[in-house]
Amino acid sequence: MNDDLTAIAADIASGEVTPTDLMDALLTRIAALDPQVLAYECLNPAARAEAGQCTEELKRGMRRGPLHGVPIAIKDNYLTAGMPTTAGSRAPGYTFANEDAAAVARLRAAGAIVIGKTRTHEFAWGTETPPTRNPWDLSRIPGGSSGGSGAALAARMAYGALGSDTGGSIRIPASLCGVVGLKPTFGRVSRAGIVPHSWSLDHAGPLTLSVRDAALLLNVLAGHDTRDPGSADVPVPDYIASLDGGIASMRIGVCRNHFFGANEAQVEAQVERAIATLAALGAQVIDFEVPNLKYGLGAIFAIELASSSAYHDRGLQRGATAAMADDVRTLVEIGRMVSASDYLKAEQLRACLIADFNAVFERVDVVVTPASPVTAWQRGQATVVTGGMEESPLAASWRLTYPFNLTGLPALSVPCGFDSGGLPIGLQIAGKPFDETTILRVAASYESVNHWNAMRSPIARSVQP
Numbered sequence: 001m002n003d004d005l006t007a008i009a010a011d012i013a014s015g016e017v018t019p020t021d022l023m024d025a026l027l028t029r030i031a032a033l034d035p036q037v038l039a040y041e042c043l044n045p046a047a048r049a050e051a052g053q054c055t056e057e058l059k060r061g062m063r064r065g066p067l068h069g070v071p072i073a074i075k076d077n078y079l080t081a082g083m084p085t086t087a088g089s090r091a092p093g094y095t096f097a098n099e100d101a102a103a104v105a106r107l108r109a110a111g112a113i114v115i116g117k118t119r120t121h122e123f124a125w126g127t128e129t130p131p132t133r134n135p136w137d138l139s140r141i142p143g144g145s146s147g148g149s150g151a152a153l154a155a156r157m158a159y160g161a162l163g164s165d166t167g168g169s170i171r172i173p174a175s176l177c178g179v180v181g182l183k184p185t186f187g188r189v190s191r192a193g194i195v196p197h198s199w200s201l202d203h204a205g206p207l208t209l210s211v212r213d214a215a216l217l218l219n220v221l222a223g224h225d226t227r228d229p230g231s232a233d234v235p236v237p238d239y240i241a242s243l244d245g246g247i248a249s250m251r252i253g254v255c256r257n258h259f260f261g262a263n264e265a266q267v268e269a270q271v272e273r274a275i276a277t278l279a280a281l282g283a284q285v286i287d288f289e290v291p292n293l294k295y296g297l298g299a300i301f302a303i304e305l306a307s308s309s310a311y312h313d314r315g316l317q318r319g320a321t322a323a324m325a326d327d328v329r330t331l332v333e334i335g336r337m338v339s340a341s342d343y344l345k346a347e348q349l350r351a352c353l354i355a356d357f358n359a360v361f362e363r364v365d366v367v368v369t370p371a372s373p374v375t376a377w378q379r380g381q382a383t384v385v386t387g388g389m390e391e392s393p394l395a396a397s398w399r400l401t402y403p404f405n406l407t408g409l410p411a412l413s414v415p416c417g418f419d420s421g422g423l424p425i426g427l428q429i430a431g432k433p434f435d436e437t438t439i440l441r442v443a444a445s446y447e448s449v450n451h452w453n454a455m456r457s458p459i460a461r462s463v464q465p
Helices: 005-014 019-037 047-059 102-109 147-154 171-177 211-221 265-280 291-311 313-317 326-337 340-360 393-397 436-450
Strands: 040-043 071-075 113-118 161-165 180-183 203-208 251-255 284-288 366-370 384-386 389-391 411-418 424-431
Touching: 005 019, 005 211, 019 040, 019 047, 019 071, 019 113, 040 147, 047 113, 071 147, 102 113, 102 161, 102 211, 113 147, 147 161, 147 171, 147 203, 161 180, 171 180, 171 411, 171 424, 180 211, 180 436, 203 211, 211 411, 211 436, 251 265, 265 284, 265 366, 265 411, 265 424, 265 436, 291 313, 291 326, 291 340, 313 326, 366 436, 384 393, 389 393, 411 436, 424 436
Parallel strands: 071 113, 071 161, 251 284, 251 366
Antiparallel strands: 040 113, 161 203, 180 203, 180 411, 366 424, 384 389, 411 424
């Protein structure tokens, strides 16, 4: 049986497999593997009945849309009808509506079946997603905060998944779990019905097993939504239509400061090989620098900390943070220490970076970087070493992804190889505002000659699809 979304959707449409048989096989696989991976917070109790309904509809010649009968996993900070939403927290006093977030509703309208809710680092803070384990090495973390979605895919326990990304929370687990993760342009996909983390930094998007799958899900998810004040009313192209157009004469930008020189050596070497591959496919590689990036980490911390504390203000007042995990409680509480002056300076730096990248994109079509400076680290590991320097996993892991949250630019991570320990490495490709088409095209061109995404994690290989 195929295990990527595009292929399985085609198999269902052709009658080669029924949604019921597919769901039974997937639930059996989850029962066998998830006690070890711990990717799911809960499963949809109606999943098999919904698959049966999809099967009966096909018998009557009815197909709701391109995802008819395909099981999709949903990060547990998206509201879902018929399933609880916890945002990964047991802190008292937080309740969430029993209804579908806008993105979930779009998936259901296209025929998808919600298979279950995947674990998130508490309130989408952090980059580890405890207790979820990385399917490539169960002693290691899957990344976060969409780690449950990344791990479910890497274990082949879902055909696609939703994540959210405030500083890298789609792309980091995609990189560390060896899958594709797409953060669309700010405003491209509605965030209505997603538990807020940072209003001006939050993005919604898919994690998938291939670039084509990401394009298919974005076709379903993208579009204006009046319920999200940040939603952009701009045209939505067919993201699949130009995937196979190649990249001859395309201008590939490589930012030599900030993104290079402070990464694990094997990560940097593999990304340099990927850049050489893009050049061999006909692209022109253009080096550049953005000096203001050296100030960016402080800026995004100020904005994110203040925003998170504002959302949790009532919880802070009633002492609910005492029940949060230590790392999350600390971040929520110290956000109260961000002054108005700090916040204003952070927003001014954000404006400078937007202007800097606007100038860059007058000379290049996409920017290519590593997606994470490190491969997956051990669960409970207090520090990581990058470029010979010891630093916190949080600061290290999102250093390369957060610039595209501050600027709101689209960016994705696509697998580009493995380190000597067999852990995945991700290549990040970022583009102009609302130009997801181009970054998907570059990623598809790279994927077509490497096929790293077809590699299966050890635990995925332990059970036949």
